Amino acid sequence: xxxxxxxxxxxxxxxxxxLRQARHTPYPDLLQAARCCEAAGADGxxxxxREDRRHIQDAxxxxxxxxxxxxxxxxxxxxxxxxxxxxxxxxxxVCIVPERREELTTEGGLDVAGQQRELAKTTRLLRExxxxxxxxxxxxxxxxxxxxxxxxxxxxxxxxxxxxxPDAAAxxxxxxxxxxxxxxxxxxxxxxxxxxxxxxxxxGILEIPHLDTLNIGHSIVCDAVFNGLVIAVKTMRKAMRAxxxxxx
Numbered sequence: 001x002x003x004x005x006x007x008x009x010x011x012x013x014x015x016x017x018x019l020r021q022a023r024h025t026p027y028p029d030l031l032q033a034a035r036c037c038e039a040a041g042a043d044g045x046x047x048x049x050r051e052d053r054r055h056i057q058d059a060x061x062x063x064x065x066x067x068x069x070x071x072x073x074x075x076x077x078x079x080x081x082x083x084x085x086x087x088x089x090x091x092x093x094v095c096i097v098p099e100r101r102e103e104l105t106t107e108g109g110l111d112v113a114g115q116q117r118e119l120a121k122t123t124r125l126l127r128e129x130x131x132x133x134x135x136x137x138x139x140x141x142x143x144x145x146x147x148x149x150x151x152x153x154x155x156x157x158x159x160x161x162x163x164x165x166p167d168a169a170a171x172x173x174x175x176x177x178x179x180x181x182x183x184x185x186x187x188x189x190x191x192x193x194x195x196x197x198x199x200x201x202x203x204g205i206l207e208i209p210h211l212d213t214l215n216i217g218h219s220i221v222c223d224a225v226f227n228g229l230v231i232a233v234k235t236m237r238k239a240m241r242a243x244x245x246x247x248x
Contacts, residue, residue: 005245009237010044010073011037012217017055030060031067038069040233046215048075065089078122087129094126095156097136109137109158113146120150134192139180148187155184156192163196174204178247185210202239209246
């Protein structure tokens with residue numbers, strides 16, 4: 001029998017900031033939101049400092065790094081100004097993601113194979129500053145093998161294709177995630193996952209082996225509109241207890 005593997009939950013609070021930035025008000029308070037998530041059982045807080053600053057602001061990163069009890073995971077593009085901010089502030093974790101200004105949200109994973117040298121350089125710099133690095137990638141074996149060559153200890157699998165797939169396409173999309181996680185684990189990488197996950201598709205995600213952390217934000221914030229943020233996080237935390245290490 002496969003031993004139970006604890007699965008960590010990182011809660012992305014970007015869209016709490018989206019509500020704030022919609023009217024440039026001081027509320028909702030991002031630190032208060034983070035503390036609600038911590039109190040409800042979140043193992044980490046994820047924020048994305050985008051180049052256009054559409055939601056998270058520099059001051060948010062500074063404040064949360066100072067005040068959070070759980071680790072902060074900073075999503076960021078591999079651009080010099082953002083890399084310098086990360087190195088200066090020193091979040092416990094960084095997830096490097098692709099970024100286009102016109103996109104609504106992160107679309108697809110990094111082309112690690114095509115940017116391996118640049119990503120390796122950034123990974124080395126951040127790790128020298130005591131920051132753990134993850135690369136956000138599609139479940140593609142070539143990209144996973146390239147990620148292993150960068151020196152990053154983590155990857156985060158982009159789960160959006162599976163989470164948004166019609167019923168007929170979902171099994172194949174899930175198979176790719178399972179294969180990708182298996183290969184990453186064999187290469188010594190730790191595996192996180194995120195994008196598009198909600199309680200309705202979580203059952204499939206829990207079939208992926210070798211998972212360390214799920215980073216979930218949009219669906220929790222949406223559920224919080226109706227349930228309250230604390231209840232939304234507790235609901236996700238409870239649903240994740242079904243994890244038994246994925247497929248044998």
